[in-house]
Amino acid sequence: MSIADDFKAFLDNVKVDNSNTISLRYGEITSVLNRKFRDTDSKTANSLQVGSYGRWTAIKGISDLDMIYVVPNVKWDTYKDGGQSKLLTDSKDAIKGRYPLTTVRVDRLVVQVLYNDFHIEVMPAFKLADGSYKYPDTANGGAWKITKPQAELDEMRDANERKNRNLRRLCKMVRAWKNKYGVGMGGLLIDTLAYKFMEQTDEFDSKSYLYYDHMCRDFFKFLSEQPKQSEYAALGSKQRVRVKKRFEKKAEKAHELCLDAINAAGQANERQKWREVFGNAYPAPVSQVVEKASDEPTFRQTEEFVEDLFPVDVRYDMRIDCEVTQRGFRPMRLLNILTGHGFLLPQKSLHFFIVDKQELPKDVEIYWKVLNRGKAAERRDMIRGQIIRDEGKWEKHEDTDFRGDHLVECYAVYNGVVVARDEILVPIRVEEP
Numbered sequence: 298m299s300i301a302d303d304f305k306a307f308l309d310n311v312k313v314d315n316s317n318t319i320s321l322r323y324g325e326i327t328s329v330l331n332r333k334f335r336d337t338d339s340k341t342a343n344s345l346q347v348g349s350y351g352r353w354t355a356i357k358g359i360s361d362l363d364m365i366y367v368v369p370n371v372k373w374d375t376y377k378d379g380g381q382s383k384l385l386t387d388s389k390d391a392i393k394g395r396y397p398l399t400t401v402r403v404d405r406l407v408v409q410v411l412y413n414d415f416h417i418e419v420m421p422a423f424k425l426a427d428g429s430y431k432y433p434d435t436a437n438g439g440a441w442k443i444t445k446p447q448a449e450l451d452e453m454r455d456a457n458e459r460k461n462r463n464l465r466r467l468c469k470m471v472r473a474w475k476n477k478y479g480v481g482m483g484g485l486l487i488d489t490l491a492y493k494f495m496e497q498t499d500e501f502d503s504k505s506y507l508y509y510d511h512m513c514r515d516f517f518k519f520l521s522e523q524p525k526q527s528e529y530a531a532l533g534s535k536q537r538v539r540v541k542k543r544f545e546k547k548a549e550k551a552h553e554l555c556l557d558a559i560n561a562a563g564q565a566n567e568r569q570k571w572r573e574v575f576g577n578a579y580p581a582p583v584s585q586v587v588e589k590a591s592d593e594p595t596f597r598q599t600e601e602f603v604e605d606l607f608p609v610d611v612r613y614d615m616r617i618d619c620e621v622t623q624r625g626f627r628p629m630r631l632l633n634i635l636t637g638h639g640f641l642l643p644q645k646s647l648h649f650f651i652v653d654k655q656e657l658p659k660d661v662e663i664y665w666k667v668l669n670r671g672k673a674a675e676r677r678d679m680i681r682g683q684i685i686r687d688e689g690k691w692e693k694h695e696d697t698d699f700r701g702d703h704l705v706e707c708y709a710v711y712n713g714v715v716v717a718r719d720e721i722l723v724p725i726r727v728e729e730p
Contacts, residue, residue, distance in 0.1 A: 311356040323670045343369075451533060472487060601666070609714070617705070
């Protein structure tokens with residue numbers, strides 16, 4: 298298969314696979330609110346699918362969906378004077394009547410409907426003459442604010458056509474990278490930066506899948522060189538999109554990985570190189586039967602992959618760190634040791650923990666994965682790699698028993714979805730004499 302075929306397969310693997318269920322629930326919520334505010338039961342009229350799903354840039358595993366319900370203008374007098382909370386509560390009560398066993402709650406700007414497999418945030422709003430929407434904000438006593446999602450939807454559609462349908466595909470591939478490396482970027486920020494990249498070049502305007510390796514390479518270079526700024530103007534609407542966490546270093550690493558993958562073109566490890574960029578949704582290398590020597594150790598392949606256990610939709614930034622201790626020595630951070638030696642010696646105790654817990658939801662569940670690599674792990678049949686739930690302390694203790702490049706990963710799972718992840722490579726060597 299060619300590189301074009303591989304990228305086609307990759308994009309097919311990440312496409313949303315529960316669109317029928319999503320559409321059904323959008324329709325049911327719309328019908329409930331139409332009965333509440335209009336005495337009709339239409340499942341399509343007076344609502345707008347917004348966010349990544351509405352812009353057609355979402356991928357498999359999406360768990361955070363958005364919709365605007367258009368409240369009839371004749372209801373304005375009911376809510377205009379301090380009625381922000383009442384509008385949200387009335388909408389919540391109507392939806393709760395349809396889903397009595399589902400968690401439905403008001404969260405400042407929206408009504409959250411928390412299904413088992415995803416949740417929908419419903420924003421009741423009044424449509425204005427210019428196509429924008431006036432929506433309620435219950436913070437600080439309440440206010441009415443303006444949003445312009447239709448301008449974003451229209452510009453994404455038009456730009457995608459101008460760019461030979463490459464823009465939306467790039468947005469989806471960037472989401473796969475974001476989910477693999479736990480990059481805390483919102484969907485609108487990804488789409489805005491992909492839009493800015495495509496608008497500043499015409500190199501891919503007449504190209505398609507065969508050139509996606511170069512398109513991804515150039516995009517990550519563009520992303521790594523972004524100036525440090527706190528916000529961007531969103532495509533179409535020009536509304537402000539906040540930058541929660543810096544992404545340039547991870548983008549720089551992605552650019553390097555793209556260069557490695559391009560240099561591996563035609564080689565047996567080419568697909569594996571691209572999987573290092575985008576994860577397991579990229580096609581796997583063709584398996585080859587390799588004759589083993591009679592004295593070569595056999596081992597069980599016990600590694601698990603979080604994508605097989607939960608949907609992945611990274612929305613929060615999370616970082617793990619490690620404290621290294623050894624009897625008779627003061628504790629040190631792993632990064633400092635690696636900076637000095639480039640590796641870690643055996644017979645040390647490792648304490649992995651999560652840094653900056655405040656951003657994560659309070660009732661998030663933590664899982665850990667410890668993967669041992671190298672000949673010593675294979676000889677001892679100690680590959681490990683199982684994904685294990687944290688015992689409630691948000692930490693993991695390990696020992697450096699044998700040589701190899703070991704990997705520790707941490708996952709934050711909220712409502713059954715991986716919403717944050719991070720990893721640390723632990724290279725263990727025997728110091729040369």
